[in-house]
Amino acid sequence: MENKIDILSLSHAELREFIAELGEPKYRADQIYTFLMRGASSFEEMNNIPKKLIEKLNEKAFLATAKQVQKLTSADGTAKYLYEMYDGEKIESVIMRYHYGNTICISSEAGCPMGCAFCASTLSGISRKLLPSEMLSQVIQTQKDIGERIDGIVLMGIGEPLDNYENVIKFLRLVNDEKGLNIGLRHISLSTCGIVPRIYDLAKEEMAITLSISLHAANDETRSALMPVNKKWNIEALLTACADYFAATGRRISFEYTLINGKNDNEEAARELAAVLRKYCKNMPIHVNLIPVNAVKERGFTPSSKDGIKKFVSVLEKNHIVATVRRHLGSDINASCGQLRAKKAEN
């Protein structure tokens, strides 16, 4: 695909420019854009575009449409997709059906370089970063598949979004385009393991997205053992960046905390969590999402007991920290990301 234009990464305005350079009128660009937003996987299927222009498009541009290779549907309506990229890379997306609308969880990289100890996505490292078009295409193709509008997006699939910063920002602008999918930034969450300098950058983008921080431990020793990124930017650096993000955007921050049996789930850990959040995030609305760890065979971690979770929650409550235990959508299809991709690589 070298030297070819990644047409699905163009904004509506950029597409008009590109089509004008080919000597074609604006309305042709608008027609092509409509086909793209509806999920075209080839230029040939754009049936009101003249053959000559289709030839030119094939010569100058490529379409990074995500191709569905597998779909698992859960009893609760959650569905997980394995998508293949133009070069054969495979990634995952999950659609969650809530009473208030459809939310998609998308991947930002093929694999992940971050090395978190409990995570399936990082088992074999990273192959490459995804293009803006490849993130957009996950939304478009899933919307096409379910035949309903997607209202919200979480960047919580495979990969570390802030490790693919430029492409993620471009994707956010594309998906928010009024002429395109027009998904509101307020309905988008970005989850990060804590690449601190990029959190400061993100605060300056003036995008009203929700930031979600994968914290998973409240002291540096435990967190560094679970998440190597903590050795570079520790809890203090991370939470200071969060406070800056809130000061700049006014957006609430949510913290993800995976409960792993015997590692980070006793009452002392809950007290520590409440204390660090109190210390660094004093005047900010925060929310803690507790997630019983999904056992990943290669990792040997097991989830906390029901009783252990209850005690953890009650310590947070006593300390006035709002916490919810995440509803386990799609557990029958291994809906947490990385597992399908890993399985495919094994076969």
Ligand code: SAH
């Ligand atoms: N790289 C980003 C986004 C991808 S992971 C990040 O780290 O936030 C999405 C969320 O799932 C993160 O909070 C991650 O820590 C969590 N996660 C990964 N593996 C998990 C597992 N086995 N069980 C439960 N949560 C897991």
